[in-house]
Amino acid sequence: MKTCANLSLLFPEAGGLLERIDAAGKAGFTAVEVQFPYDDPANDILSRLAKYDMQLITMNCPPPNYTGGERGWAAVPALQDRFRRDFPRALRFAKALGVTRMHIMSGSAEGAEARQTYVENLRWAAEQAPHMSLLIEPINQTSMPGYFLSDFDEAVRILDEVAAPNLSLLFDSFHAAMMEGDIVKVWDRVGHRVTHVQIGGAPHRHEPENHEAFFDRLRADGYGGYVSGEYNPSGLTTDGLSWVKAAT
Template sequence: MAPLKFCANISWLFAELPDFTQRIYAAASCGFQAVEAAWLYDCELQELQRARKATGVEVILINTPPGDVKSGDLGLGAVPGREKDFREGLDLAVRYAKALECKRIHLMAGRIPVDVNRSQVAKEMETVFVHNLTYAADILSKEGIMGTIEPINTRITDPRYFLDSPHQAAAILEKVGKPNIKLQMDIFHWQIMDGNLTHNISKYLPIIGHVQIAQVPGRNEPDSAGELNYSYLFNILENHNYQGYIGCEYKPLGSTKEGLSWMKDYCKHMK
């Protein structure tokens, strides 16, 4: 049984350091062989390239640009009337991914428009999302890049996010029907929206392209107090022979380094 592999989400970890390039170095110094991030687009690409090459870490995943955050955007993939903006953001994400040799891009769905009922726009937004994902699949396949879609819980994190359950995401992926567009499983969001993790992991693992973790409900270290038994969940992933990286997308209770004892304990256990 191969041990699981973990990558540092540097949008969440090492936040005590202001610069993403510094966080890459810090992740490497703590033993991470890979990193992921949400949005690196405010960073100088050449600086990120230098940090990646100097440390030897892989960049596993980045997100498409969120859009106009000040106006309430959080991704554009399913937002009607923003198709041109989505395509421009995808082009930017591909440029960064290629430069950083990153092979996964999270294609963010976006939010339900303000003052609009979810049921009123769900069908239209799904149609837009399927269309944009189909377009993205063709662009990404030319570059050897996988696209992922991630359900984000609407009970705690973002009440207006369009894509909020693994079942909704799986149905959309079936309509898209492209082998390089996969499901991104953030266990934190899945537990909050649906629970039933043993069944859902087993059911959806064949279409999962990336995994992320955090404790529920505080979104802290996996071994912090909360609802989830990560020793059990890691065992499920091991038994299903999950080969990809697991993104550590959590908010450290103290310093990032001090909170990594859970990962050290796992590595010792697997030796």
């Protein structure tokens, strides 16, 4: 397995995104992800990544950052036109940065119409970006009340209905633990649809403690993708990176 640092949460002591890339590079990471990298010029990001021979592998869409606003809108019926305007913008930015994975956020919605909108938008997005690995991620209702996709089994059903070869599941151990408790049991049900893993400790989303059994299961199942730390450090980021050795 390969490890990755989510720079939207890790290395907050370093400052902004460019400074966090520096900190991650010095800590030995060669891959990072950013939830919403749209605020910095792509060339500046690429230049800083190149300094450490580092790759930005994953980002969220649509832009911009959801601070104070909607947390995506792929499942929001009234915003379908907006999703289809903004997705190409996100795709262009991802291509400029060399990003190979993009997480499509469902947004806050509920009901049959929202589900149908989500399926239609995911199928459309997959057709627009056949060479991009697109991801959907169940997010727990405590962290994001009202978020449409908050169930792993429903996520698999949606993947089956969309039936796009470039659409798969993002498995976040923090959200799995918040929803069901035992992350290994959740993985046993849905791991065959997962192409990207994020980790964090529940319930406070700090360092991912007690993940050894989960890492063992990933290895046993032959998972060869990235394991990304996406959590809020309880102190200095570098003091809480024991999971990196455990995951490799």
